[in-house]
Amino acid sequence: MGQGKSQFTEEELQDYEDLTYFTKKEVLFAHQKFKALAPEKVGHNKNAKLPMAKILQYPELRVNPFRDRICKVFSSSNDGDCTFEDFLDMMSVFSEMAPKAVKAEHAFRIFDFDGDDMIGVSDLREVIERLCGPDLKLSDSEIQQLVQNVLEEADLDDDGALSFAEFEHIIDKSSDFCNSFRIRL
Amino acid sequence: MENELEEIERPPSVRRTFTLRHSAARQVAVNFMPSRQLSFNTLRLRRTNSEHNALLEDAVAAPDEVDADKRAELIVREMEQHQRLMENNPEAEELRREALRDLPQGLTMKRNVRAKLSASVSLRSRQRPISCFKRLKYRISFAFKRLQDRFRDFTFSIELWYKAIRNIEGHFGSAVGSYFYFLRWLFALDLILCVLLVAFVVVPQAMYTSDRNTTLDRGFVDIIAGKGAFEDSILFYGHYESGDVSGSGPPYYMSFAYFFTMMCLYLMFFGVLCYRTADSYRRNFIETSDGLSHLFANKVFCGWDFNIVTAQAAALNARSIYNEFKELLNERNKNNQSTYFWTRMVRCFTNIAVTVLVLGTIAALEYGLWQLLATEPSLPRWELVISLVLCAVLAVLPIIFGIIVRLEYYAPRTALYVTLARTWLLDIGTLLLLLVYWSHSDLPCWETALGQETYRLVLLDTLISLFLLPLIEFCRALLYKLNPKCSPPEFNVAYNSLTIIYNQTVLWFGMIFSPLLVVAVTLKFLMLFYVKRECARRACQPARKVWRAAQTQTVFYMLVTLSLFAALFGLGSLFLRSSSRSCGPFRSYEQVYGVVTEGVLQLPSRPTLKAALAFLTRPGVVGSLMLALCVSVYYMRARARAQQCMVRMLRQMLLLQAKDKDFLLAAIAKVSNGG
Numbered sequence: 001m002g003q004g005k006s007q008f009t010e011e012e013l014q015d016y017e018d019l020t021y022f023t024k025k026e027v028l029f030a031h032q033k034f035k036a037l038a039p040e041k042v043g044h045n046k047n048a049k050l051p052m053a054k055i056l057q058y059p060e061l062r063v064n065p066f067r068d069r070i071c072k073v074f075s076s077s078n079d080g081d082c083t084f085e086d087f088l089d090m091m092s093v094f095s096e097m098a099p100k101a102v103k104a105e106h107a108f109r110i111f112d113f114d115g116d117d118m119i120g121v122s123d124l125r126e127v128i129e130r131l132c133g134p135d136l137k138l139s140d141s142e143i144q145q146l147v148q149n150v151l152e153e154a155d156l157d158d159d160g161a162l163s164f165a166e167f168e169h170i171i172d173k174s175s176d177f178c179n180s181f182r183i184r185l
Numbered sequence: 186m187e188n189e190l191e192e193i194e195r196p197p198s199v200r201r202t203f204t205l206r207h208s209a210a211r212q213v214a215v216n217f218m219p220s221r222q223l224s225f226n227t228l229r230l231r232r233t234n235s236e237h238n239a240l241l242e243d244a245v246a247a248p249d250e251v252d253a254d255k256r257a258e259l260i261v262r263e264m265e266q267h268q269r270l271m272e273n274n275p276e277a278e279e280l281r282r283e284a285l286r287d288l289p290q291g292l293t294m295k296r297n298v299r300a301k302l303s304a305s306v307s308l309r310s311r312q313r314p315i316s317c318f319k320r321l322k323y324r325i326s327f328a329f330k331r332l333q334d335r336f337r338d339f340t341f342s343i344e345l346w347y348k349a350i351r352n353i354e355g356h357f358g359s360a361v362g363s364y365f366y367f368l369r370w371l372f373a374l375d376l377i378l379c380v381l382l383v384a385f386v387v388v389p390q391a392m393y394t395s396d397r398n399t400t401l402d403r404g405f406v407d408i409i410a411g412k413g414a415f416e417d418s419i420l421f422y423g424h425y426e427s428g429d430v431s432g433s434g435p436p437y438y439m440s441f442a443y444f445f446t447m448m449c450l451y452l453m454f455f456g457v458l459c460y461r462t463a464d465s466y467r468r469n470f471i472e473t474s475d476g477l478s479h480l481f482a483n484k485v486f487c488g489w490d491f492n493i494v495t496a497q498a499a500a501l502n503a504r505s506i507y508n509e510f511k512e513l514l515n516e517r518n519k520n521n522q523s524t525y526f527w528t529r530m531v532r533c534f535t536n537i538a539v540t541v542l543v544l545g546t547i548a549a550l551e552y553g554l555w556q557l558l559a560t561e562p563s564l565p566r567w568e569l570v571i572s573l574v575l576c577a578v579l580a581v582l583p584i585i586f587g588i589i590v591r592l593e594y595y596a597p598r599t600a601l602y603v604t605l606a607r608t609w610l611l612d613i614g615t616l617l618l619l620l621v622y623w624s625h626s627d628l629p630c631w632e633t634a635l636g637q638e639t640y641r642l643v644l645l646d647t648l649i650s651l652f653l654l655p656l657i658e659f660c661r662a663l664l665y666k667l668n669p670k671c672s673p674p675e676f677n678v679a680y681n682s683l684t685i686i687y688n689q690t691v692l693w694f695g696m697i698f699s700p701l702l703v704v705a706v707t708l709k710f711l712m713l714f715y716v717k718r719e720c721a722r723r724a725c726q727p728a729r730k731v732w733r734a735a736q737t738q739t740v741f742y743m744l745v746t747l748s749l750f751a752a753l754f755g756l757g758s759l760f761l762r763s764s765s766r767s768c769g770p771f772r773s774y775e776q777v778y779g780v781v782t783e784g785v786l787q788l789p790s791r792p793t794l795k796a797a798l799a800f801l802t803r804p805g806v807v808g809s810l811m812l813a814l815c816v817s818v819y820y821m822r823a824r825a826r827a828q829q830c831m832v833r834m835l836r837q838m839l840l841l842q843a844k845d846k847d848f849l850l851a852a853i854a855k856v857s858n859g860g
Binding site: 015016017018019020021023024025026029059060062063064065066074076085086088089093094099101102105106107109111124127128131132133135136138142145146149150153154156157158159167170171172173174175176177178179180181182183184 | 282285286287289291292293295296299334337338341342351354355359363468469470472478479480481482483485486487488489490491492493494495496498499500503504506507510511513514517734735736839840843844846847
């Protein structure tokens with residue numbers, strides 16, 4: 001962790017410690033990991049903006065079915081390209097220290113593919129299709145049935161889509177969410 | 186009006202296709218509702234700013250920076266409404282820091298908000314001089330916070346096996362990872378136990394006896410059996426002095442050291458375990474339990490394990506989710522046909538019969554063990570034979586229980602819990618039986634005998650769990666490699682966790698009779714980690730079924746705590762009353778608690794204190810204390826019930842409100858369309 005130290009001043013680290021769920025050492029460790037994605041570029045400019053394809057080289061993201069959504073949600077330019085700060089943000093939300101509410105908020109945005117602030121039928125279909133991977137396909141009626149069941153369970157106000165409050169209610173009652181929605185640094 | 190009512194009463198399937206609900210006008214109307222404007226909790230606050238207002242106001246495409254600035258402004262404006270956040274004192278500053286950290290925005294936005302916020306705070310600052318006491322309070326809380334941060338920093342840099350566990354988690358998912366976290370946690374616990382026990386009990390005694398060196402032949406079998414020269418060594422209870430062991434210098438009474446170290450350690454770890462278990466239980470069982478079950482929604486939103494790294498594990502995860510979806514749908518379709526009364530009766534009957542059978546087996550085993558212990562030794566190493574049999578039974582029976590439970594009709598998770606409970610019952614029953622047997626035997630020093638027994642159990646189990654089981658797993662892996670058609674070996678989280686729990690239970694029972702047992706168990710856990718890691722990496726395949734770890738993990742913690750409770754119960758009721766008078770650190774007292782009553786408090790020479798204590802321990806007083814406890818538990822339970830009712834009512838109200846809103850919006854739409 002020693003060589004990363006030279007790239008940050010003490011104030012910057014304190015700043016990151018204040019605004020994320022990481023301690024200073026963890027921030028430096030995160031930077032090392034970021035740097036490993038594109039050593040020469042980040043070595044030159046510690047907050048360099050890496051294209052989405054580079055960010056997706058990160059091991060946990062590489063196999064994640066929602067990888068592009070994750071990048072888009074955390075990218076400050078909204079196109080999936082991430083600076084170190086965006087990356088730090090991502091890792092902070094996925095870290096163990098982040099509370100459930102914050103995780104739920106970002107999960108909601110990741111699953112909200114069309115960005116209408118509701119998880120509608122099309123979003124649910126997309127989530128289910130992505131979960132089953134590229135090789136296995138559920139039939140259309142099966143997906144339809146699944147979506148119907150999800151809505152029956154969780155759509156409290158019967159408007160055919162999950163609002164954030166409804167989504168958060170599901171997450172609140174799930175004991176496994178915090179375990180699964182987590183990436184260790 | 187009737188017309189509109191009808192419209193609202195339409196079946197949901199029709200209503201879902203109602204397109205107006207997604208129209209922009211509707212969204213605007215919703216956003217103007219008071220509940221969206223008022224921020225009564227921070228979460229709502231964050232959302233109103235981040236999404237809805239932005240949605241309202243940036244209909245015209247604004248340049249990015251202006252937009253961001255505007256959004257920051259909005260967030261600040263919302264925050265300003267919270268009086269507690271905006272005060273100009275360190276406490277509010279801390280609150281602001283936390284609120285900022287919980288803001289679901291990028292770092293740039295957070296910085297922007299922070300700058301605006303601090304400007305706003307200093308603008309309206311009416312800094313009152315704070316009292317000396319408050320300043321002290323702030324300073325202390327600050328120092329504490331900083332200490333916490335530094336501590337986290339420190340633990341991060343010394344975190345044991347960080348990379349190793351992360352690696353395994355990436356390959357096998359978080360369930361197998363959680364096994365290793367559990368193992369690491371117990372290892373750390375035992376390490377602390379080890380250091381304290383060795384420092385306060387073992388080292389003083391060893392220093393005292395180092396001068397009277399005994400040179401006896403130490404055979405290999407003696408090492409395993411804990412007999413011969415080892416019988417009277419610092420390994421076991423009987424060896425410890427009861428008087429001053431310091432030799433020269435200030436006195437160090439072994440009986441006090443032994444008693445208080447053990448007492449403190451047991452109680453301290455009981456506290457830690459209770460806290461950890463209760464915390465885990467609250468998070469995974471209480472907070473997540475309510476009438477609604479989100480079976481499908483949970484699978485969809487919490488199905489993917491974000492820890493996974495390898496393509497193979499990802500493919501397996503996808504496949505298992507796919508299968509689960511299919512199963513769920515099948516079950517849902519099947520559920521529509523009601524199960525017959527007789528089928529249910531037969532199932533219930535089978536479950537009861539098997540449970541009786543298993544309990545009978547356990548009881549028979551315990552009886553057989555008692556008989557075995559009571560028979561006259563016919564072989565030269567009789568005690569070793571008993572231990573071997575015991576070890577084999579304890580290793581094999583859980584596997585048989587796991588097979589038997591498949592005959593019964595339980596849901597997979599219940600089946601797991603049932604197996605766990607049965608295995609745990611077997612372990613605890615055996616250890617309690619040993620305790621009872623030895624404490625009633627007429628040996629001059631039964632504590633040492635029991636210490637030897639637990640020592641042998643730990644040592645022989647090492648043979649099984651460190652060599653035999655890994656060997657079997659590697660063999661299976663080899664078999665799988667030669668013939669990929671047979672089932673691949675998977676990492677059995679439940680069985681492996683039970684092994685650790687068993688070892689820990691033996692430690693709880695044997696620690697007081699064999700202080701160095703804790704060192705053995707700690708070392709064993711250390712080796713177990715490396716062996717299991719190699720097993721997992723080289724021999725095992727990722728599981729084909731998703732294993733939801735959170736609740737099971739809680740059950741494991743609960744079992745460890747219950748074991749400690751059982752150990753404390755057994756020791757408290759047997760050891761404290763009938764310790765032998767010819768050996769060990771308490772030989773000069775009638776009973777073990779004499780250390781406190783005679784040794785520390787010196788009751789015989791203080792009649793008033795004695796009378797007071799005698800009064801306090803009278804059945805009437807203890808009984809009324811128990812009664813008070815019961816009453817308070819009942820009161821808490823009643824309150825919890827009332828709150829549950831309240832939650833149900835509030836949920837109903839939420840539903841009704843949503844329906845009202847729907848109704849009104851529909852009405853508005855109708856009016857505005859000129860209908």
